[in-house]
Each structure stands twice: as C-alpha cells, then as structure tokens.
Amino acid sequence: MESLKDKIDFTTKYLVVELFEKIIRIRKFIKTAYEEDKRESDRELYKLYNQALSFISSEISDFCKVIVKNSDEGEIFDNMLFIDEKYKSVIKIHEDLKNISSIKILPEIKSFLSELDSEEEKLNKFNLILTDNYSFKERNLGKKILKDLNDKYQKTPNINNTHTFILPKIEFSNPLNWSILVHEYGHLVLENESDSFISKFESQGDKLNSSDKQLVRQWVEELYCDVFAAKHLGPAYLVSFLSINLLNSFDCSHFSNSHPSAYLRAENIKSFLRKYDADFSSSSTITNYGKLLNEAMLNIGKTCNKILNQLPSSQPKINETNILRTFREYISEKNLMNLNTSYSNENIKSIELLLEKLKKGLPIGTIRKPLEAKLIKDLDKDSDSISLDDINNWKNASIERPTTHWEILNTGWIYKIEHIKTSNLFFSDFDSNIQEKLDEYAEHIDKLDDILLHSISSSQIIKSIEK
Numbered sequence: 001m002e003s004l005k006d007k008i009d010f011t012t013k014y015l016v017v018e019l020f021e022k023i024i025r026i027r028k029f030i031k032t033a034y035e036e037d038k039r040e041s042d043r044e045l046y047k048l049y050n051q052a053l054s055f056i057s058s059e060i061s062d063f064c065k066v067i068v069k070n071s072d073e074g075e076i077f078d079n080m081l082f083i084d085e086k087y088k089s090v091i092k093i094h095e096d097l098k099n100i101s102s103i104k105i106l107p108e109i110k111s112f113l114s115e116l117d118s119e120e121e122k123l124n125k126f127n128l129i130l131t132d133n134y135s136f137k138e139r140n141l142g143k144k145i146l147k148d149l150n151d152k153y154q155k156t157p158n159i160n161n162t163h164t165f166i167l168p169k170i171e172f173s174n175p176l177n178w179s180i181l182v183h184e185y186g187h188l189v190l191e192n193e194s195d196s197f198i199s200k201f202e203s204q205g206d207k208l209n210s211s212d213k214q215l216v217r218q219w220v221e222e223l224y225c226d227v228f229a230a231k232h233l234g235p236a237y238l239v240s241f242l243s244i245n246l247l248n249s250f251d252c253s254h255f256s257n258s259h260p261s262a263y264l265r266a267e268n269i270k271s272f273l274r275k276y277d278a279d280f281s282s283s284s285t286i287t288n289y290g291k292l293l294n295e296a297m298l299n300i301g302k303t304c305n306k307i308l309n310q311l312p313s314s315q316p317k318i319n320e321t322n323i324l325r326t327f328r329e330y331i332s333e334k335n336l337m338n339l340n341t342s343y344s345n346e347n348i349k350s351i352e353l354l355l356e357k358l359k360k361g362l363p364i365g366t367i368r369k370p371l372e373a374k375l376i377k378d379l380d381k382d383s384d385s386i387s388l389d390d391i392n393n394w395k396n397a398s399i400e401r402p403t404t405h406w407e408i409l410n411t412g413w414i415y416k417i418e419h420i421k422t423s424n425l426f427f428s429d430f431d432s433n434i435q436e437k438l439d440e441y442a443e444h445i446d447k448l449d450d451i452l453l454h455s456i457s458s459s460q461i462i463k464s465i466e467k
Contacts, residue, residue, distance in 0.1 A: 008067060008427060011246075012079045016067075017420045017441075018243055019060060019083060022090050023053050024442045025170035030100055032172075037101045045100055049093060054435060056089055061434040064427050080246075087247040091134045097169050098132040105130070108453045109167070111460040112178050115405050116185050116232060127164045130172055137166040138184035163188055175452040176412050179233050179240040186225030201326050216323065219260045223268050223327050230269050234278050236409035238269045239417075255320065264320045271328060354403065354411040363451055364411055365458030366400035402462040408455050416448065 030046045063082055105128045131137075165184055171177045197220050198213055208216060229237040245262040255261040354364040425437055 009079070010421065012067060012083070013427065014417070014420050015080075015083050015243075015247055016060065016064060017426060018247060019086055019090065020057070020426060020438065020441060021445060022087070022094075022170065022247075023057055024438055024445055025174065026053060026090070026093060026097070027438075028442070028446075029097065029103065029170050029172065033101045033103050036103055049096070052093055053090075056086060056093075057434050057438060060086055061426065061430070061437075065430050068427050084248060091248075094134050094168065094170060095132050102130055102169070103172065106173060106453065108175070108456050109172075109178065109181075112175065112405060112456050113165070113181060113185060114460060115463075116182065116189075129164055129166050130169045131166045132169060134168045134170075135166065136168065136180040136184055138187045139164045139166060173449045173453065175449070175456060176236070176409060176416065177240050177244065179229060179237045179409055180244070182229040182232050182237065183225045183241075186228035187221065189228070197327070197330050200330055201323070215257050218258045219323060220327065222259050222265065223324075226265050226269050227272050227331065230272050230278075232406065233409055234406055235273060236406070236413050238266065238273065239413050241269065242266060260320055260323070264324055268324055268327065271324075350403075350407055351411050351414065354407060355415060358411055358415050358451065361447065361451065363455045363458060364408055365403055365455035366462065367403050367407070368400040402459040402466075403455065404459070405456065408452060408459065412448065412452050419444070 027050065030049055034043055034046055063086075067079060109128055165181055167178075167181065198208065198216055201216065202208060226237075226241075241262075245266070255264070259265075350367055354367055357364050357367075425441060
C-alpha cells in the first residue's frame with residue numbers, strides 16, 4: 001500500500017512546511033521583542049498578530065487535508081498558487097512588524113560572516129539591520145547618506161563608507177537562511193568584471209545600447225554573487241535560494257533591471273555546483289543523505305519548470321539564456337570562482353558523521369574523523385614495537401577540528417529535509433488543534449536553531465584560538 005509520505009508530492013509538502021515555519025518565526029520574533037522590552041503595547045500586538053496568524057494557519061491546515069485526499073500530480077500548479085497566495089499574506093504581516101520593537105542582533109551572525117574573509121579591518125566595518133521587508137540586501141549606507149547630503153549642501157561632509165547587511169526580522173535566529181547573506185557579502189569582495197563581460201557578450205553579436213549595458217552589468221554582478229555564495233556554501237545556498245523563491249513561485253520567471261529571474265539564477269548556481277562535482281549528485285561522491293538533498297533540489301526544479309510552462313511568457317529585450325551561456329563561458333575562460341573538487345568530496349564524507357551528531361542533539365562545531373583501518377590495527381602492537389610516529393598518528397586522529405560553515409549548513413539542511421520528508425505532522429490527525437501542531441514544530445525548530453547557532457559560534461572560537 002502506498003504510504004502517506006510517498007503519496008504527497010514532496011515539493012508541495014516541503015513548501016507547505018516552510019510556510020508554517022515562516023508563521024512560527026513571526027511568532028518567535030514578536031515574543032522575543034516583548035520579552036526584551038516588556039512593553040505592554042507589544043503584548044497586545046502579539047495577541048493581535050497571533051489571531052491573524054492562527055487564521056492563516058487554519059486555512060493552510062484545511063489545504064493539507066485536500067492534498068492528502070487528492071494528490072494528483074496535475075494539481076501541483078494549483079497547489080503552488082495556493083502556497084503563493086498564503087505566502088504573500090504571511091509576508092504582509094511581516095511588513096507590519098514595523099509596529100513592534102526590534103530586537104538585539106545575535107552575535108553569531110557576525111561570526112557566520114567572519115569566515116568569509118580574513119581581512120579583520122573590513123569585517124569590523126559592516127553593520128547588521130533587521131528589516132520589516134522580507135528581503136536580504138547589502139547597502140553602503142555611508143555612501144547613500146553622503147549622496148543625500150551632497151544633494152542639499154555644497155560642502156562635502158566626511159563620512160566613512162559603512163556597509164550594512166539587511167536581514168528579514170523573522171530570520172534573526174535561522175542560520176540556514178543566513179546563506180543568502182553570503183551572496184550579499186559577495187557584492188563587497190568581488191572585483192568588477194562587468195565591462196570585460198559586456199565586451200565578450202557584444203563580440204558574439206549581441207550589441208547593447210547604454211541602458212542595456214547597465215542592465216547586463218547589474219545582472220552579471222548578481223550572477224557573480226550567486227556563484228560566490230555557492231563556492232563558499234555549496235548546495236546549502238541553492239536550497240535556501242530555492243526555498244525562499246519558490247514560496248513566491250509565480251515571481252520565479254520575473255526579471256527586473258537589477259536582477260535576472262530567480263529561475264535563471266538557480267540554473268546558474270546548479271550549473272556551477274555540477275561543474276565542480278559539488279551538487280551531491282556524482283556517483284563518486286553520492287551518499288544516502290546526498291541522494292535525499294539532490295532529490296529535493298530536483299523536485300523543486302521540476303516544479304519550477306511546470307510553473308514556468310504554464311505562465312504567460314515575458315521575455316526581456318535581452319535574451320536571458322544568451323547571458324547565462326556567455327557568463328558560464330566567461331568565468332571558465334577567466335578561471336574565476338574555482339572550487340576545489342577534493343575539498344568538496346572530503347566534506348561530503350564528513351557530513352554523514354556530522355549528521356549522526358545532529359540527530360543525537362549534539363552541536364556540530366567540531367568533527368573527528370573515524371580511525372583508519374591501519375591505525376586500528378596498530379592498536380594491537382606490542383609496546384616495544386610502538387614508534388613515535390604511531391603515537392603521533394593516534395594523537396592526531398583523536399583531535400577534533402573545527403567544522404566549516406559549508407559543513408554546518410549542508411548538514412543542517414539535509415537534517416531538515418529528511419525530517420520534513422519523514423514527518424507527517426501537518427498531514428495527518430486533522431482532528432488535532434493546528435496550534436498544538438505549530439507549537440510542537442516550533443519546539444523542533446528552536447532546538448535545531450540553537451544547535452546550529454552554538455556550532456557556528458564554537459567553530460569560529462576554535463579557529464580564532466588556532467590563529
């Protein structure tokens with residue numbers, strides 16, 4: 001007999017649970033804000049927002065009943081439409097968080113970003129802001145303030161360039177989606193290659209006027225930053241990117257003057273990871289957990305294709321496909337953004353070990369490789385035949401090294417995806433109160449957040465000590 005978890009389309013199930021998680025995280029933010037300030041007005045607003053969120057939760061729960069009874073693959077488009085509508089409702093409530101006192105920035109966010117660059121001076125010159133809009137951005141606020149003042153005053157003030165990372169309020173304690181900040185960090189560190197790229201693009205017959213050049217310049221920078229994030233975080237960045245964009249799936253094919261479509265960007269990220277055997281799909285590196293993550297990415301991509309095929313076509317003046325093809329050729333010719341394949345393979349093997357720790361509720365900020373067969377055999381040696389090399393080998397094998405954010409986030413995502421795949425909390429026992437289910441899942445989310453935050457912090461502390 002077909003099991004419930006096999007009957008429901010996984011992409012739909014995954015995104016429904018993501019939608020519930022967004023609701024849980026809004027509740028968590030409001031509760032945290034009230035606990036920090038103890039303002040009575042926040043307490044009343046907390047009740048008001050909870051009423052709105054309870055209404056949306058009930059509607060999503062009713063939707064879960066429907067897809068359990070009728071999980072025909074042909075209904076995927078309608079499912080995505082429902083998810084898209086409810087997501088917009090949740091994001092509207094997120095925008096209304098401007099009425100709530102903000103909260104303290106977690107120190108782990110700076111620890112997370114500090115792994116990207118060793119230039120301490122640069123790291124000390126960025127700020128973090130929580131925003132009511134559900135968006136991840138990087139802004140040079142010093143430059144913006146200077147421009148605003150120059151428009152009003154003839155005398156130029158002395159204002160430092162201060163880069164600011166902007167994080168949605170509800171993601172303040174969710175390291176899995178901090179991966180998007182790595183893309184934003186890319187805007188700080190990447191060299192400007194856009195003029196050289198435009199020359200190559202035009203050499204292939206696509207002549208550009210001044211406005212088109214500006215559009216391509218913006219798009220190329222975004223594609224670069226996506227590759228920068230994928231280089232540092234691997235599939236974890238792709239899964240986070242897809243999860244966020246597919247909740248708002250009917251915008252996946254939309255482009256703007258500043259950004260290519262999410263669909264084009266996802267193809268770019270997948271292509272980069274696949275080129276360096278870092279997408280968990282290679283037969284030489286595949287693991288059971290790798291299959292799980294890869295299946296999730298393939299299902300999400302498949303759904304995106306179905307949505308795009310049913311949407312009215314809207315092509316930009318410039319062909320997106322040509323830009324992506326030329327971009328791939330360009331970074332290959334220039335030898336830009338190379339990933340070390342052996343690094344990728346080594347970390348994929350370590351993720352299985354980290355996943356076992358995470359399942360036991362243990363932090364994953366450090367890892368110790370299992371003893372090699374030769375070392376185990378050497379343990380049986382007579383004391384007289386033990387050499388200094390043997391002792392050093394055993395010593396090195398017993399030392400735990402700090403894990404990378406690449407390892408922490410990919411392990412976290414695989415753990416999360418596996419839990420969603422096997423759990424039917426929101427897709428069974430519909431007589432139970434949906435709020436009780438949300439509370440149960442919130443407890444699971446809080447535990448995962450806490451472990452990942454502790455892991456990021458401890459790994460960074462150990463690296464600092466080792467320096």
